[in-house]
Amino acid sequence: MSQINNPVIGFSEDDARRLHHPYDDALVVSLQIGDYNMHRVLVDNGSSADILYYPAFQQMRIDRERLTPTNAPLVGFGGTKVFPLGAITVAVTTGDYPQQITKEVTFLVVDCSSAYNVILGRPTLNSWKAITSTYHLMIKFLTEYGVGELRGNQIAAQECYIAMLEMEDQQQTMCIGKQRALAEPVEEPEEVRLDDRRPERTTKIGTLASWLVRQTITTFLRDNQDVFAWSHKDMPGIDPLVMVHKLNVSPSFPPIRQKKRVFAQERDKAIAEEVRKLLEAGFIREVYYPDWLANVIIVKKANGNWRMCVDFTDLNKACPKDSYPLPWIYLGGFNCKTPTPKLYGSFLRLQPDQDGQI
Incomplete structure (x- = not known):
């Protein structure tokens, strides 16, 4: 009887089977906060507060007068202090019916740059009696109808990681610019x-x-x-006689065509413009044998422009020994940054030929 009233929360390898290994992604989830489905919620066991970033607060259309004043600053990793605009209490629902819970959560509203909308800290996790696992990218918690669970989103976590890197690059550039004078040229070219x-x-x-x-x-x-190289057309790439990259697609894995996604008008225009540039440069070509079909993903850069990526989750599942185990394949692109060990610069469409060559 005690086991029914107090079920044991545990994790198994089955909980991690849907994930793409290896990885060290953050635990990023989606929650219902108030009347809104809130994405890009970072679950942070190291945070002593629940934080709602001001842009997300504005989109929730909550009157700023409802904020309760607070004088306690938030102290960052480097010792920097950020003073919240105030605190707001809203209802938060997590889990799938009937294994779900709804509780009031008090968020500190912070006006600063972040790729996340919300940071869920220890106060809420403790009130839910929630157990988190970064290996399984999952939260489990007790409800009246058993153990509820909330899974992380690897794609959202990686998009946030890229956005945060770009924000840090910009901030670093600004700091360096304030501290040093520009070098004067020693001669006129x-x-x-x-x-x-x-x-x-x-x-x-x-x-x-x-x-x-x-x-x-x-x-x-x-x-x-x-x-x-006077234009992109002057960069034809490497002759296949020198080097060819071949995808290690398992012959037992059936080809997958992802369902077509619908984008807003602004994103559709960005995709069309990026495809036009790639076609003109000769970097891509139209194909007529879509055995594998992957959707485009549009990521907002810190400067307001769009970066076009492709979701190769299904293709990577069929490549168990591929050199790039993450759900993206790097091809370089326009205005791409230096690749990082976590994610690999700009990500463009890769269409294998019938024999697996690109």
Whole structure:
């Protein structure tokens, strides 16, 4: 009888079977907060407060006058202090019916940059008597009808990771710019034309060298102007005779066509523009044998532009020994940043041929 009233909460390997290994993603979930389905909720056992970021607060259309003043600052990892705009109490529902709970949660509303909408800290996790597992990316908690569970979203976690990296890059650049003066050039560069028939093809050389040295450099550059990439079309890639990347697709794995997603008008325009640029550059081509079909994913950059990615979750499941076990494949792209060990720069569409070559 005691086991029925107090069931034991446990995790098994079956709970982690849906995940893509290896990974070290954060636990990012979706919750019903008030009358809204709130995505990008970070579950943080190290946070002593439940935080609602101001942009999400505004989208919930809650009157700012309902905020309760608070004087307690939040202290960050580096010792920085952030003063909340106030506190708001709303109902939060988690889990699937009937194994779900609804409780009032008091959030501190914070006005600062973040890729997350909400941070769920220890106060709420303790009130739910919730157990979290970062390995299983799951929360389990007790309800009147047994053990409820809430699974994390790996794709959302990785999107937030990229967005946070870009925010940190911008902040780092701003700090460096305030602390150091810009280096002044030691000489005025001279613009030289490499092809008289194409006046737009120019480059610059220094002027401190003697006239004879500059003439020698200019002649050398003109003789080797074929090494310059004047447009994306001048970067055809690596000859397949030199190197070919072949996907290690398991022959026993059936091809999967993901269901078509519907995007808002703004995202549709961003996708169309990115595809147009890739087609003009010759980086992609239209195919007529969609055995594998993966949806495009649009991620908002910190500068307001869009980054086009592709969800290769299903394809990676069929590649157990692929060099890129995450649900993305890196191809480079326009204005892409230096790849990081966590995620790999910009992610563009990869369409394998019938024999598995790209």
